[in-house]
Amino acid sequence: MRPEAAALLWHSGEVSYAELHALAGAAAARLTALGLPHGRPAALVAKKSPEAIAVVLACLRLGQPLLLPSPELGAETLSALLERCDAVRLPAPAELTGGETQADTQAGSQEADSHTAGSGPDPQQVALLLTTSGSTGLPKVVPLTTGAVDRFTDWAAGHFGIGPDTTVLNFAPLNFDLCLLDIWTTLSRGGCVALVDQDLATNPAHLLALFQQRPVDVVQGVPMLYQLLTRAARTDAATAALAEVRHAVVTGDAISEQAFAPLPALLPKASFHNVYGCTETNDSFIHPIDPADPMPHGAMPIGRPIDGVTALLLAEDGSELAGPGLGELVVRTPFQTTGYLDADLDRGVFTERADGRYYRTGDLVRRHLDGVLTLEGRRDFVVKVRGVRVNTTEVEAALCSHPEVVEAAVLAVTDEAAGTRLHAVVQRAAGSPLDGLTLRQAVAALLPRAAIPTTVELVDTALPRTGTGKLDRKAVLRASKYAQGQRPTTTPAGG
Template sequence: MTTPDPAPAPAAPAVHAPVPPLSLPDAFTAHARRRPDATALLWHDHAVTYRELAHLTQRERRRLNALDLAPGEPVALHATKSPQAIALVLACLTERRPFLLPSPQLAPALLAALHTQAGARHLLTPAGQNPPALPTTTHPGVPTLAAGTSFMLTTSGSTDLPKIVPLAQSAVDRFTTWAHDTFDLGPGRVVANYAPLNFDLCLLDVWATLAAGGTVLLLDPAHALSARHLLTQLTRHRPHVLQAVPLCYALLTQAAAQSGARAPGTATVLDSVEHAAFTGDAIDARTLAALPALLPAARLYNIYGCTETNDSFLHELDALDATAALPVPIGTPLPGVRTLLAAPDGTPVTGPGSGELYVSTPFQAAGYLDRSRDAGRFTTQPDGAGEGRRWFRTGDLAVRDDQGRLHLTGRADFQVKVRGVAVNTAEVERVLLAHPEVREAAVAAESDPLTGKRLHAAVHRTPGSALNTLTLREHLAANLPRAAVPERLAIHDTPLPKTPTGKVDRKAVLAGAGPDTTRPAL
């Protein structure tokens, strides 16, 4: 009798090699040497290998070295997303040259003011892109930058001149390591990048991916509002990771539904996506409910962070979250992140309760480039919070539940008085977004000598909706105090205007305020 061979042992699960203990630019260079033919970037239908991207980077390094730059002197980049723009940033990183990376969509006067503040005498554009025409300014000199400064991002500037946020390369490297470990970035993995290059989301989508040796699918900002283009790119290139603002997911669900309408029973699904994160703004109920069908294999996340601190909280959704009441929790702090809620008197709230959110992360800036603007934002010691830690006061109001999860409830600076009644405009936006035919919403307040403040609202309704201002007013009146119902409503069939960082531009809402209207475009 022959003894049967033992059953083969089950194959061990594939494990990606850990991120080498290298800084981002050194890690990229190492991948280009070891795996030169691997794909680094996907741009429309063109693949750029690590070898090709390294060659583009080397060309930009030579251009940098030809400038009369003092040690530590920053340069300004005017970089619309493209492989050439990626190479220009990599050249600055490789040369350890600090660089200002503002939104190319800012007004010329704002860009010139930011260049002056950063002390950037030289403005560089990627190969093939024309530099903007900026007003002539004087440069008072190079500001004192902390050693190791790399990225200098900017805030949205929704109320005044954007603030410059210098990030140390060590902070960026700590973040890229967290991103690799959390979303399994690395060789053979494709990560879709929707955000513009100046947005801090790119630290995960682009820079953490290249540091880990993965492939970045660059979605062209010129087609950022084309639902069909976005869906085509994602179905063609099959990314494993997708992080984007809620608008991107709304567009994808719209395109998928339309594909099903053209061919009943065959609605497009993105079954390659394993991790899908939304961030940067509140997601509407309709889009959230559609995500499990659109992304059947994906783990869904809500990510919270600020430009000043980078990502701070992560919440993984379960099946119930997709149908639960909004807003989605921001979850619990990332490893190494400290957080506290401060009561109105400045003392920490322990256990369940509400207050203003403070965070301290391993990835944050030490302060703004203009330290005079730190006041009220960066602080070393909220009352009772302990010594030796630098906190960032987010301005967000939050509630901590019994499980320790945080839920945003509004903004401290969104609290206004209307006819003597305290109103939080973020809560009005939340109620607007709860309507099943509202895709985006924005509420702004303007001064009024009689009522204190007057509220104006604008919404982007879902395609094919017949929603009108009367119906929307009835919805608001059923869910809000009378003083919180906006005086004027505007309903649009196109997305609401955005700030350079991709958030709804409330200033534009106020500027376009007029009588109640239902119109096809803003």
């Protein structure tokens, strides 16, 4: 490792490996002084910063299991989560990394080194505890062992060629599993991480400044990131800054054909990849995107299993689907958790087979005649409308196929007469005169009668998104006319 080399880009400055090592040493000294109980998780509730990353590194060096919850959780939810994990909340990163003397820092480094001397870290020891989104209640806690993290960083570094001269953009918040590639793989190989400030993540100028500060080799992010980069590329200087990217990884959500279309020209040297995975398994599939045909079968394929991954499709009756058809994706990866921290939550989610433990993703995947897999929606997005099973994500896709639709969210809402009806909230293109009746008539040719939204609410602003750019359906519902007691225009079903 080169002490003088840049480890992090943060705003307009750089943090060298020597500086990051010193910050981690100071944090290790302070953590040691706190006398945390052996094996009891510590919780770092903080947004991304060089100091926060130093605290994570200190915990990894000390063998201290570290819980990384979202700093945006509500106070009651966070308190319940920490109680469930029996976790000790750490002071703010600035407190843990600042104010130490040189002797204290050296003592912290020596304490950390003593934990990793000899045979090295135990691969079965829990290193990080990540959380799910919590969209169905209190977030589930997903422990990852040192061995699982090391196996992932080995794969990611090899697949994307990440080494000492590589700069990788980190867009996701610190608590997301995407950081295993962006941050932890990069730092483990002596590369440089271009950190996007979480508070400025939707500011195209902030994103562009990182590319202009230093050529970025690898970019990973949700579709929203690429839309922001497209908006940022308004000048020749901006275009030149983006031209050095050699790997562009789309992850976290499906990208539309319209959103992908400008990317080959925007990133002319890049190889494009679509990556699929879950917090519980980490990355499972990867697909090399062909810019000439990015959407075979009308959608972006999720790809093929990456090295060491085994995947199955289960039909509705639980049988394994051998040929073409729709089924739930079940996977086993070298990087997955052994189970949730609360083992009671494993039931029905993790399943034992002859060759190991598999995770039921809940995602519905279609295998086509040529073997290509496409994501069709969620098992828990399937609702019954007038007795007919409808996948709301398929309805969203049909709505988004209209050329004047930017994005759509389809919500299953309670109806006194029908039991459940579908309400669509649709962002139309700027200046479009599109109305709900016209849109419903257009999708009537694509959907069965029960899947046509009964009501359509048209908006001219972007739909709410989570911190990493995924559609936030809960927020869409809260902001909808239904939640505000207004009645959207209703037209006869099928008309």
